[in-house]
Amino acid sequence: MPEPTTAPATVPAIDLVGVAKRFVSRRGTVTAVERVDLTIGEGEFFSLLGPSGCGKTTTLRMIGGFEEPTEGQILLYGSDVVGVPPNHRDVNMVFQSYALFPHMTVFENVAFGLKRKGVDKAEATRRVNEALELVQLDEKSSRRPRELSGGQQQRVALARALVNRPRALLLDEPLAALDLKLRQAMQLELKRIQREVGITFIFVTHDQNEALTMSDRLVVMNAGRIEQLGSPREVYERPRTRFVAGFIGTSNLLTGIVRSLDGSAAVLEVGADESVVVPEGAAAGARPGQSLDLTVRPEKMRITAGPPDAGWCALRGRVTEVVYLGTSTQYAVDALGGSELLVFSQNASDAEDIASRGQDVWLSWRPEHSLALEPEPAPVAEPELEAAS
């Protein structure tokens, strides 16, 4: 598997080096971004993913020039842009709330920026039409915003940014206001547009599905820091921390004591008399007697009435809930060791459920699906209000 942390071999479009942002007010200091190091390649669809308040918008605003970092460097196409105003950076931002001018037509809304910049009228008309065609609104160019659906208004906001022909587009939760169906349609639209124009997109979202479906690569942010960077598959299949495992998809967390080490594979004691194998390499550095956290995705677990084949990791437990979901069935299981676990089982046939509520079962999975998690960092003080100096 390729190293997850290397950017593609293209010109780096955006480089953040040790970037931090603190907001200082009379009430104290808020650390919005603690430390971010990041290289984004030209033409990438790159997402910043994380919960509310983790510093996504602040990071994007620093790239766009709407905030200056307290520490660190921001390079756009190799040149340091700290101190350069937004309109002199080769990037354009689509904001969380896109304010269209209500009294102007779609065409006028998109042309507005060009007119202010003094772009020649014929040239402006050509570029506006091109942008409207790209977002498939060329037939609605004389409508006013209130005569458009939410998704169409969002596309006007997009055309308004694209018409400036930036080298990178910064998008702050551009689909948040849309209902689920429209959002999914717009996700595909955005991907198509990005492919057609071939520019770098930096996309902010707190929706993990959106980030997984759209991105070439993404970072998961937590409390002003990057927890993990990688492709959607890498981040989903190999979460490195408890936070990432819990934030992306559903995870089963198990804590055990390292009982023995066989080469670099570890045998973990997790329950009454049960053991789980953590494969070679994954538990590097673990010592006998030490506690280790691991995670197993629910779709990697099997549920059976009897013990599994040799070589599989196994736990015993009792089924507490069975939920039929159409394409799959979800089983909640209380393991003997005390953990509450979930198993997703594909409904490949229309046969009966493989286990029923109250039944004693075995859960099993292949050792390579036991992922050791990095130990949690020491808890940091709430980023809320550190004492003002």
Ligand SMILES: Nc1ncnc2c1ncn2[C@@H]1O[C@H](COP(=O)(O)OP(=O)(O)OP(=O)(O)O)[C@@H](O)[C@H]1O
């Ligand atoms: N101008 C400001 N002054 C003081 N604190 C701020 C300012 N802007 C942001 N913050 C704080 O910085 C932290 C990060 O904010 P930011 O807007 O970057 O989060 P976010 O990840 O975009 O969240 P959301 O998903 O809710 O949009 C928050 O704690 C926020 O309250």
Ligand SMILES: [Mg+2]
């Ligand atoms: Mg935000």
